[in-house]
Amino acid sequence: MSAFSRFTPLVSVLPSTVPFVGPEAIERQRGLKVEARIGANENGFGPAPSVLAAMREQAGDIWKYNDPENFDLREALAAHLGVTAANIAIGGGIDELLGQIVRMVIEPKMPVVTSLGGYPTFNFHVAGFGGRLVTVPYVNDREDLSGLLDAVKRESAPLVYFANPDNPMGSWWDADRIVAFARALPETCLLVLDEAYSETGPAGSLPPIEALIGLPNVVRTRTFSKAYGLAGARVGYAISTPGTALAFDKIRNHFGMNRLATAAALAALKDQAYLAEVVGNIHAARERIASIARANQLSPLPSATNFVAIDAGRDGTHARSIVDGLMQHGVFIRMPGVAPLNRCVRVSVGPERDMARFEEALPEVLRLLD
Amino acid sequence: MSAFSRFTPLVSVLPSTVPFVGPEAIERQRGLKVEARIGANENGFGPAPSVLAAMREQAGDIWKYNDPENFDLREALAAHLGVTAANIAIGGGIDELLGQIVRMVIEPKMPVVTSLGGYPTFNFHVAGFGGRLVTVPYVNDREDLSGLLDAVKRESAPLVYFANPDNPMGSWWDADRIVAFARALPETCLLVLDEAYSETGPAGSLPPIEALIGLPNVVRTRTFSKAYGLAGARVGYAISTPGTALAFDKIRNHFGMNRLATAAALAALKDQAYLAEVVGNIHAARERIASIARANQLSPLPSATNFVAIDAGRDGTHARSIVDGLMQHGVFIRMPGVAPLNRCVRVSVGPERDMARFEEALPEVLRLLD
Structure with missing residues (x-):
């Protein structure tokens, strides 16, 4: 061909x-x-009936590009989370954000640490930028925090992926273990803490925002695809220091967000x-x-x-x-x-x-x- | 920071x-x-009332991811254009496709030819992958086809961007001049023929599909953002040989399309x-x-x-x-x-x-x- x-x-x-x-x-x-x-x-x-109503009401605006700064959604998320809009980057689902993060950090042959059997789309992006996957087996069906830390140090890896709660096993770690893991990482290793399922975990499994927000090497990713019921809309967000968040603006597709999806996310956030x-x-x-x-x-x-x-x-x-x-x-x-x-x-x-x-x-x- | x-x-x-x-x-x-x-x-x-109706009707399906193969839309576009679905790649607007094309071809410092004052988002992507822009001035407010060809040859550039009709000037070339330009390019140079405004040009300005579909080094990009009135939906497509189209699958965000946007594009295509x-x-x-x-x-x-x-x-x-x-x-x-x-x-x-x-x-x- x-x-x-x-x-x-x-x-x-x-x-x-x-x-x-x-x-x-x-x-x-x-x-x-x-x-x-x-x-x-x-x-x-x-999604909520209020979300569907917002989408139907605003469908007529679909001829307009979405605000490339995602101002309203970032402000709303910031208020919801108790951070500033500068801490938030918006993307077309966590999948797109993962691709951007890998692109920001990985050059060909660089090691990237993840769990053996972890999220395949992350691995797809790592391969797509030529990274070398270093995998750590699950232990008792949970991602192995100490094994991941050891691998990062051994390989001097600039990037590690960890999902809490975990996909595909549904398991989780308590917040304090995750915070300790993040703090123990070398500053030269970026942690992608994928929290796609943050809304459905037990009390105590989600690190408080303030526990990690000051660490420039931590990016927490969340989504409207799961608990909010908007997988087909493609709206995810990353939470990090403002300096790290700014890096997304260097490479992201600024006019890439669907206008109705953004409206849906805003409405979803309002309907707690x-x-x-x-x-x-x-x-x-x-x-x-x-x-x-x-x-x-x-x-x-x-x-x-x-x-x-x-x-x-x-x-x-x-x-x-x-x-x-x-x-x-x-x-x-x-x-x-x-x-x-x-x-x-x-x-x-x-x-x-x-x-x-x-x-x-x-x-x-x-x-x-x- | x-x-x-x-x-x-x-x-x-x-x-x-x-x-x-x-x-x-x-x-x-x-x-x-x-x-x-x-x-x-x-x-x-x-967009058409029929498109808005389709979006409102299908809003309730937004909890489902879109088909990652974009099967229905590719089939519909293929029928509309007289090609096969294998000739079509779908993306979140031409902007996203441009980023993917640059990524597929450009490594740091490689020359990329475009017109001085041409589409800034293409230039943004070239910079984002470290390419070196080689610009050719407009002549009489039209992109300079022979100047672009000369620059490609002089630089041995692997990528050239050309929009017909043109943005920001609104000018155009006749189809035969564009076909001649495409055929004169070295096989080692990929032409992005951006046809975002393909529906609004005068007769004779749009090369027939069959004139370029056999050239592996030509990718024509089109969109539902302009004549179809769906800028906020983010649906674009690329037309090329099947071999070239397959390259998008290597790197694209497979689950990146908004489900309602795809439904809107399908409805729009039906309402000629x-x-x-x-x-x-x-x-x-x-x-x-x-x-x-x-x-x-x-x-x-x-x-x-x-x-x-x-x-x-x-x-x-x-x-x-x-x-x-x-x-x-x-x-x-x-x-x-x-x-x-x-x-x-x-x-x-x-x-x-x-x-x-x-x-x-x-x-x-x-x-x-x-």
Whole structure:
């Protein structure tokens, strides 16, 4: 297939890959229809009615570019978090922010530390800028804080990724352990503390903003995709020192934000009553998923996120059979990518109709596998 | 201000700049309100009612990530253009695609050819990847095709940018001249043929798809931001050989598209009757702007776009005074950034209420400047 002959050496050798196969692609490839979409850690409870109303009301403004400074959203987030707007950078979801962070720090062959089986999109960006991944295994299904610190020091790595609560396992660390980890890092190593699931964790698992806001080498990333139910809108934000936040302005696509998405995020932030209601629904759905797992002699892991990792008791092949089998019933779920995490399947929360479908399909799938 | 200490050498020296100051920032900085938003080459006629209806109907799906393969939109565009989906790459507006293209081709210090005064966002991306801009002056307010070709050969440049129709001057070349230019380029030079204004040019100004689709070193970029009235949605696309298109998949943010924006683009593409109506409105508004200019003894340039460059007859300082003076009347316009183009001001089309406000304000502004 004829392609341009002078791409950079790095781009020339990269694969044309996608970090995750989307449910739509599975439908097309397998000729199946997704009836319960509980695989991508989306939030099937959806955004607040007030958010949908804001989007519908402001749809007519879509002919205008969004404010490139994201002024209103940064101000609103700053007020919400108790920081200043200068501490906030806005991006098209955490995924885009991760790409920008990697670009800001990594040159070809530089080491980047993450957990073995951690977020594939981060790894995709590291590969995309030529970085060398140094991975640290999970311990007891949690990211290994001391192992990550050791790897950073051993490699003199300029960048480390850590998610709390964690994806794909749903596990977490207490705030004080995370703060200690961040403070123990060399100043020359940037910590990406991915807090995509910050709204759904237990009390004490989220470091207070003030505990880390003074550290120039810490960037906390959060999103409207999970608890706020706006995955399709693509709005994420980074919290850091003003000096570090300013670096995003050097390279980001200033006119890249969708205007309605920004309006949706603003409306979502205002409706904290709905957020509290949804977080309650998420907690209940986690329990529901765990109870379905137990009823089928599988072991749900404790979760601080909007999904539950379920230990299926055998290996990755077995877990893959469950994922594929459920899809035959129209139930879309996913699973971790590497051993030993891939003994698990990962089921995202959703409304009761999705939970019921999962409950119905799982024993049928397992029966065929025995 | 304390920032992380180990950004790449390139990022460390980049300025925290924005290619354009948004109208919202001008409102905040100057305490003025934009009453006529005709400066950012948006389309004040807005998208089709059918597009707004599609967005409102599908708003409730915003909790789902968009299909990372953009399958439906690529299929629809392929059918519309008479190519295959493999010829199409989707991005968050042409701006994002330009950043990806620069990243795919440019390493630090490599020469990149463009016109002096051409699209600043392209230049922003070139700087962001450390490229060295080689600029060719406009000739008679048109990009200089032979000058660009000479510069590419002289510098052995791997990348050249050319917009047809042109921004900021509104000028254009006939299709056969552009095809000849593309074919004369060395195979080792990628041409970005930016066709953001492809829908509004005169007959004969747009090369047929089949004239360039076989060239691996040509990427044509188009958008839903201009004639389709969806600037705030951020949907653009690139047309190239399948081999070249595949390179986008190596580095793009696969889950980066807004789901409603994709739905809006699909609906917009279906409503070609509305597009024809809007293009008629754009032509009429261009005439209206030109006639207001002439009534004030200024010289409108011919335009193939959704804006008109108006020669104000003096230098950049004078043009700047007109831009600033109009803003005092709530009329937001822009102007080219460098001489001699900056003797002009640039007025985007809009509905009659905006044209009337411009017509009223312009003579008052000019009177104070004489």
